[in-house]
Amino acid sequence: MQENDALKELVDEIELLIRYAVPEEEQSMAVDFVHSFHSDHFALRVIREFYTLLPEAREEALVNISVLEGKEQVFLLLLSTAKHHYFYLTNDEEGLLQGEWEQGIEDSHVLSFFGYPDREAFAKEHPLLEGCREYSPLERMNEEICPSCGVQSGEMHTLGCPVEVCPWCGGQLNYCNCRFEQLDVEEMTDEKMLEELEKKLLEKGRITYAKEQRPTFMSE
Numbered sequence: 001m002q003e004n005d006a007l008k009e010l011v012d013e014i015e016l017l018i019r020y021a022v023p024e025e026e027q028s029m030a031v032d033f034v035h036s037f038h039s040d041h042f043a044l045r046v047i048r049e050f051y052t053l054l055p056e057a058r059e060e061a062l063v064n065i066s067v068l069e070g071k072e073q074v075f076l077l078l079l080s081t082a083k084h085h086y087f088y089l090t091n092d093e094e095g096l097l098q099g100e101w102e103q104g105i106e107d108s109h110v111l112s113f114f115g116y117p118d119r120e121a122f123a124k125e126h127p128l129l130e131g132c133r134e135y136s137p138l139e140r141m142n143e144e145i146c147p148s149c150g151v152q153s154g155e156m157h158t159l160g161c162p163v164e165v166c167p168w169c170g171g172q173l174n175y176c177n178c179r180f181e182q183l184d185v186e187e188m189t190d191e192k193m194l195e196e197l198e199k200k201l202l203e204k205g206r207i208t209y210a211k212e213q214r215p216t217f218m219s220e
Ligand SMILES: [Zn+2]
Pocket: 146, 147, 148, 149, 150, 151, 157, 158, 161, 162, 163, 164, 209
C-alpha cells in the first residue's frame, strides 16, 4: 500500500470515530484538527487511539496535543479537549491513557522511567498547562527538530532535555552520573545546584542538537 493511501485510510477511520465520539456541534472542529496532521503518521495514530480509548461517558473533540516527556522512543503526551487534559503514554507500538492533568501522574513506573521520584516532582517540573509544549505537525518526522525539546539542529537543547548528550561521558546527560560527580553531591536538590551545573556545562561546552542523537523512531 502506498504511504499516502495508508494516511488517507487512517484519516477516514478517525473521521468515522469522530462521528460517534464527538457531539455534532464539535465535529467540524475535531475533523479540522485531524486534517492539520494529514501527513503525520505519528499524530494520526495518537488521535485514533484517543477516540478509541476515550472514557465511555465523555464525548469530546481533541483540540491539542502537547509533548511533556520523551525518552528512548517513549513519549508522554498531553491530549486536550476543551474541558479535559489526559496524559497519554506512547511508543511506536501502542498507547495508554494515564489519567488526567489535575491528578498528575500516579503510575510509579512511568514516573521513575522519566526520572521522577514521585508525583510531586513531576508536577513541579510541569506546573502549568500553558507551559506545555505544543506538538507541531510532522515534528516527529522532521529530523532537523529535537524530538523531545523541539529545538532546531545546531541549537542548544532546553536544559533537562533527555536527548542532550553529556559532554563528559557521551551518554544521555539526564541519566548518566556526571552531574553528581561534577557537583560532588549525591542528588540534585535545589535550583542553585542546577545553576551551578549549567555553568559547568557551558564551561565544558554543551553539545547542540544533531539528528544523529535522535532515538530511532517511526522507522518505516
Ligand atoms: Zn532536545
